Amino acid sequence: MGAQLRVYKRRIRSVTATKKITKAMEMIAASRIVKAQRQVAASTPYASELTRAVTAVATGSNTQHPLTTEAEQPARAAVLLITSDRGLAGGYSSNAIKAAEQLTERLKGEGKEVDTYIVGRKGVSYYAFRERKVVESWTGFTDSPTYADAKAVAAPLIEAVQQDTAEGGVDELHIVFTEFVSMMTQTPVDNRLLPLSLDAKDADDESAANELLPLFDFEPSAEDVLDALLPRYVESRIYNALLQSAASEHAARRRAMKSATDNAEELIKSLSRLANQARQAEITQEISEIVGGASALADATAGSD
Amino acid sequence: MAELHVELVAADRQVWSGEASLVVARTSSGDIGVMPGHQPLLGVLESGPVTIRTTGESGDGTVVAAVHGGFISFADNKLSLLAEIAELSDEIDVQRAERALERAKSEADAAAERRADVRLRAVTGVH
Numbered sequence: 001m002g003a004q005l006r007v008y009k010r011r012i013r014s015v016t017a018t019k020k021i022t023k024a025m026e027m028i029a030a031s032r033i034v035k036a037q038r039q040v041a042a043s044t045p046y047a048s049e050l051t052r053a054v055t056a057v058a059t060g061s062n063t064q065h066p067l068t069t070e071a072e073q074p075a076r077a078a079v080l081l082i083t084s085d086r087g088l089a090g091g092y093s094s095n096a097i098k099a100a101e102q103l104t105e106r107l108k109g110e111g112k113e114v115d116t117y118i119v120g121r122k123g124v125s126y127y128a129f130r131e132r133k134v135v136e137s138w139t140g141f142t143d144s145p146t147y148a149d150a151k152a153v154a155a156p157l158i159e160a161v162q163q164d165t166a167e168g169g170v171d172e173l174h175i176v177f178t179e180f181v182s183m184m185t186q187t188p189v190d191n192r193l194l195p196l197s198l199d200a201k202d203a204d205d206e207s208a209a210n211e212l213l214p215l216f217d218f219e220p221s222a223e224d225v226l227d228a229l230l231p232r233y234v235e236s237r238i239y240n241a242l243l244q245s246a247a248s249e250h251a252a253r254r255r256a257m258k259s260a261t262d263n264a265e266e267l268i269k270s271l272s273r274l275a276n277q278a279r280q281a282e283i284t285q286e287i288s289e290i291v292g293g294a295s296a297l298a299d300a301t302a303g304s305d
Numbered sequence: 306m307a308e309l310h311v312e313l314v315a316a317d318r319q320v321w322s323g324e325a326s327l328v329v330a331r332t333s334s335g336d337i338g339v340m341p342g343h344q345p346l347l348g349v350l351e352s353g354p355v356t357i358r359t360t361g362e363s364g365d366g367t368v369v370a371a372v373h374g375g376f377i378s379f380a381d382n383k384l385s386l387l388a389e390i391a392e393l394s395d396e397i398d399v400q401r402a403e404r405a406l407e408r409a410k411s412e413a414d415a416a417a418e419r420r421a422d423v424r425l426r427a428v429t430g431v432h
Binding site for chain 2 (some may be wrong): 032039042043045046050051052053056057147215216217218219220225228229232235236239260
């Protein structure tokens with residue numbers, strides 16, 4: 001076998017091996033999307049009922065709760081950024097990080113200090129490399145987050161919101177995550193969780209906006225109910241964001257791996273064309289050598305006669 | 306007979322949904338029974354068993370669930386029980402709950418003891 005041909009064969013083998021890996025990753029991601037989507041769907045009843053209840057208390061009573069009223073001079077805001085633990089998911093993490101950067105810029109432009117909280121190893125390493133301050137970070141569960149993970153993330157955030165601004169508390173709570181729109185589209189979004197903006201929620205859910213809320217009887221009292229409700233509300237919103245991000249991550253990884261597989265296929269095709277050409281050239285050369293040798297022999301014997 | 310629609314949801318799943326004629330739950334100021342046509346209500350639940358007396362499609366019977374914290378909200382003849390953790394009595398593993406109770410008692414873990422106790426009470430129906 002000619003040297004040229006051997007080089008092509010070796011490259012084809014190595015690309016085929018890579019293709020097998022990317023194909024496997026694509027299939028794994030595809031199967032996990034469905035599971036993640038199911039989890040999102042399973043958590044929806046709790047989240048929507050909770051949102052309804054919070055809306056009911058916030059609109060149905062005249063309670064002034066620190067978590068629902070806007071500070072007159074908001075001085076500090078917390079931003080929770082949700083990224084992935086692992087790479088090979090296309091632009092998934094960098095898109096979320098970019099969205100967080102934009103939000104941070106905007107908040108700083110409004111004259112607020114920004115405290116950053118991060119979920120996911122990718123975001124942590126991005127901030128660590130640039131030596132930016134991160135208040136707290138969590139890693140290791142972005143693939144399949146549980147409610148306990150959401151609680152762990154929410155706890156310091158709620159604590160920060162409840163603290164006075166002067167003592168290091170925050171006035172606003174924003175969350176940046178990747179919304180799962182469809183298998184093909186995932187968009188990074190930033191939401192303000194606290195203080196509650198009821199208009200934004202109505203925009204989310206048209207039917208809820210048109211619904212007239214009844215006058216509720218609160219047990220034991222509106223303040224106490226709100227006190228208990230809001231942390232749960234934040235937890236469930238964070239849980240929902242984590243689940244959607246997980247689904248988005250798997251979808252992004254599936255897409256990235258699919259295009260990697262396609263590219264590998266393309267590469268194998270063009271490489272085997274080149275290999276065929278090299279083989280053909282080799283054969284042609286051998287034939288012309290044989291023919292040339294034979295005719296030289298024939299000429300020699302004819303001359304000696 | 307009048308009936309109300311009940312949704313019992315935990316943070317990560319829907320535990321039970323159906324029609325009922327009476328729901329008894331424990332709020333922070335005491336047990337509360339909700340029947341069809343109750344005044345709109347929003348309350349904070351304590352850890353404890355929730356009893357749902359079912360009617361209609363789900364058949365006449367009683368469903369008991371162990372609920373660990375959460376909320377009860379009733380409006381428009383729809384009752385929602387929201388809990389971080391909720392288990393139906395027939396899902397609860399009695400032996401496991403008993404073991405958990407023993408362990409919690411020996412370790413003097415009040416929260417765990419309470420959780421296990423609520424589970425056991427939901428199974429045995431002793432309120």
